[in-house]
Amino acid sequence: MDPKGISSTRNARNGMFLSGLAILLGATTPACVVAKSMDALVSTPQSVPHKIQNPKRADARLAVLWIGHATTLIQIDDVFILTDPVFTKSVGGLSARLIEPGLDAANLPQVNVALISHLHFDHLSLDTLDMIQHKIDRLYVPKGGFAYLPDYSFESHELGWWKSVQLGDRPDSLKITAVPVQHNGMRYGIDIAWMKTSYTGYVIQYHGITVYYGGDTAFNAKDFSDTSDLFPSIDLAILPIGPIKPRSIMEAMHEDPPEALDAMALLHAKTMIPIHFDTFVNSVDEFGDAARLLDAQVKARHLEDKVFRLEIGQQKVVITK
């Protein structure tokens, strides 16, 4: 599947003008990616057939619906956690969506907690938060995240690395902990010099179930090991597997599929769901690269019963009642 023919040279030619502009502006989106994005920006994203209308699963203790990119809807018993919500047709004005969100925003249940991993446009979508703010009870951003978070109707809080918040009095009530990852906290490029803390992963605990959400991270053995030391029984790790290429640039910021599986091992996670691929034009990867590489690695490592690669809009019941 190659939606919009994103690899075509025609797209690159169409994007030359804006690419030049991006270079001129020193924009944070690489020019070659902007070039690839041109056709997709003026096209309708590929539709998702048979979208789930009611994502609440009565048979699930832990279920995950991949809405696309880093946006997942996590159900743990009776609570819903929404990660990096993005429902817009593009992000940052330059990066186009290839496949529509796997859940209509109108069908989003009331979300107990929304988590923002960092401030890049494909993770903090102000337009999306405007759209769904009435369905969010509270939102957490990494430390420093308030710099680019306007006021909304829901509660919002910053959460620094290794800080936890427990929502309820019972020992097994919902608990969110921010955990370190390897990425950066900028939004506009120049601000990388001072936005040094505004990126994070999260560990979600509720009713004895533990979920790790990596957001967007490079492979960092220490971060994963330290997290595993504090959370020795992770039931599910939701981990990014892209962008992959060019590796010499991406490896400082993004895991590739083999590294994501290495991270899963270091986290001692029982299961893994990959994210952050094949949704937006945000790299030079061909559509399907990350999925193909992950599938091959999963087969080689005999992890077929532990790694669940979902299609956008697909929901996986990880733990049944």
Place this chain on the structure above:
Amino acid sequence: MTAPVDVPRPILTAPWLATQIIPSPEIAIDHGTAFFGMQWQLTPVLYSFGVNRRISPWRGFVVDPFARQSGSVEGFISPEFIAHSGNFSDQWSVRIGTRAYFPLVDHGETLSASIGAAVSTVHEGAADYEAGIYTLYGFIGGVVTYSPTPDAPRWIFTLKIRVF
């Protein structure tokens, strides 16, 4: 909960300084003749009414695009070069004024507008008025400036480029 929150303050860095050197090209129409020009901008002070109410609304010189485009009022100083006939030193001027930004789409990151007024060293402190529209987090925009000074009315059309 409305307790104040400290967020990292924008700081002056070499990359930021480098981006400030990028000029915004413009066309000035003076007495019916068009001249090429360029302008730059410094923002000594900006008050943002679009940022989270729990953080400081004040910025100086280094202004993050969100603080500006989400809604703000700024005082600005704009050195300007217009290549009209005359001495090289006469081709330079400075405009000092105030400008207000209003978010239109996506808290101003996708689309925002501005209105402003300034005085210019051109023609002994002539006043001018401007309106602009911006996209891509304010990185690029179009500004129209009109000086109604009776003996020297002029229009300036500026392609505003501001990386940060």
